[in-house]
Amino acid sequence: MTLSNxxxxxxxxxxxxxxEADQTIAxxxxEEIADALRxxxxxxxHSQA
Structure with a gap:
């Protein structure tokens, strides 16, 4: 079975x-969901009128 990605x-x-040096923590x-939303x-x- 091959994944599309x-x-x-x-x-x-x-x-x-x-x-990479800054990728030592998975x-x-x-975080992936937040990145997708951003x-x-x-x-x-969003102002309160």
Whole structure:
């Protein structure tokens, strides 16, 4: 079974990608959800009239 977002490494790449220095802690699922929500600009008027 192949996932649609699965990446096949090139022959000279490791099968498990190396983490960058600032990626030593795996992101939590709620961070990914928050990132997705922030990707869409909030254009609503939140002022209390």
């Amino acid at each position: 699965e990446r096949i490494p090139a022959p000279d790449e490791p099968t498990v990608p190396e983490l 992101p939590r699922p709620e 990707a869409k600009p909030d254009t609503e008027d």
